[in-house]
Amino acid sequence: MKKILFLTAGLMLLAAACNAGNQASTGNSTESNSASRVDAAVSNLNASVDSEEAVNLQSDDDVINSDQTIVNDYEGATNANY
Amino acid sequence: MKERPMRTIKNFSLILATLGFILTPALGLAREDKPTAPASDAKNFCTRIANVTGEVNSKLVKVDQDRGSKRTEVFNQLKERKESRVKQVQEKRDQAKADLDERLSDLESDALTEAQLSALAAFRAAVAAAQEVRKAAVDKAMADFRTSQESLVTKRQDAIKANATTFKADVAAAMAKAKTDCAASVDPATVRRTLMSAQQAAKDKFQQANKDLDKLGGQIKNLTQTRNQAVRDANQAFKAALETARQNLKAAFAQS
Numbered sequence: 001m002k003k004i005l006f007l008t009a010g011l012m013l014l015a016a017a018c019n020a021g022n023q024a025s026t027g028n029s030t031e032s033n034s035a036s037r038v039d040a041a042v043s044n045l046n047a048s049v050d051s052e053e054a055v056n057l058q059s060d061d062d063v064i065n066s067d068q069t070i071v072n073d074y075e076g077a078t079n080a081n082y
Numbered sequence: 083m084k085e086r087p088m089r090t091i092k093n094f095s096l097i098l099a100t101l102g103f104i105l106t107p108a109l110g111l112a113r114e115d116k117p118t119a120p121a122s123d124a125k126n127f128c129t130r131i132a133n134v135t136g137e138v139n140s141k142l143v144k145v146d147q148d149r150g151s152k153r154t155e156v157f158n159q160l161k162e163r164k165e166s167r168v169k170q171v172q173e174k175r176d177q178a179k180a181d182l183d184e185r186l187s188d189l190e191s192d193a194l195t196e197a198q199l200s201a202l203a204a205f206r207a208a209v210a211a212a213q214e215v216r217k218a219a220v221d222k223a224m225a226d227f228r229t230s231q232e233s234l235v236t237k238r239q240d241a242i243k244a245n246a247t248t249f250k251a252d253v254a255a256a257m258a259k260a261k262t263d264c265a266a267s268v269d270p271a272t273v274r275r276t277l278m279s280a281q282q283a284a285k286d287k288f289q290q291a292n293k294d295l296d297k298l299g300g301q302i303k304n305l306t307q308t309r310n311q312a313v314r315d316a317n318q319a320f321k322a323a324l325e326t327a328r329q330n331l332k333a334a335f336a337q338s
Contacts, residue, residue: 034192034335038205041185042328045209048178049216049317055170056224057310063159064235064302067242070149071292074246077141078253078281080134082127082274 124271128264131273135257142250149246153239160235164228175217182209192335201334205327212323219316227309231302238298245291249284256280 186206193199260277264270 034189034198035332037185037189037192038328038331038335041182041189042324044181044185045178045324046321048174048181049320052171052174052220053313053317055167055174056220056313058163058167059306060160060163060231061299061302063156063163064231064238065299067149067152067156067239070145070152071242071245071288071295073145073148074142074249074288075285077145078138078285080137080141081130082123082134082278 124274127270127274131257131261131264135261138253138257142253146246146250149242153243156235156239157232160232189331189335195337197337198334201331205331208327208330209324212320212327215323216316216320219319220313223309223312223316227305230305234298234302234305238295241294241298242292245288248291249288252284252287253281256284 186202189202190199193202256277259280260273263273263276
């Protein structure tokens, strides 16, 4: 009987130790996941800002200077069979 | 004594020959500068003046119409680009917000302690504040740029119009003088030469006036640099604030 009680107590201690180990492992895993999520969230925000910047800083010079052809056309208009 | 007149003639001939040798190339060059046209064409210039005037006027009227269309086209294109970019930027901001909300929800479910939940709330508040500051700065930089750019483009278009008006007036005056000279029986070749010379002067003046367009281009370039710097500064400040918030949050989640 004593042996059975001793064995049961031993098994309970073993189970408790395993459980504690699992909890510690889960805690570390959660910590690692959280850190990755924080990094990912920040990285995504930075990427979005860069992407927005690329849109905002585009040039309109091609449109603005497209009237240069008209300036040339005025001069060309005076060409005739003199 | 009898030989003297002969010697004088010889010397005179020699001088003439030398002068001819020196002047011939110069005269040749001067001829090259004149409008090249068959003598018969120059002779008949006054019979063609009405057609030439009509042809030039028609072309100028068409270019004037093209200029008006181009002005409208430039402003429309700038407006379309602005609308398209504003839309793209808004989509990117909405997407970033949705992504952040999702990731912060995941982090909330990871949080095991009150301290972690509190750190998460602080992170969320810090990001929102930084986003507001950045958005205000970027939107202001873009709005300032667009307002000033539109003003300069208007100035540019007005300058082209004014320069063109002067050019057309100069050309019309040259044509009118040619018609008057023809009517007054001035040598047609001379009338033609005078007209072409006046037109060249009008072109030179037009080109010189249009150099101001380059100055406006320089002003637009300066505006662009100011906008770019303001946008980059705002984005850098945001990233710095975000990095601080990130470190604080990671530190909270590292504590168990």
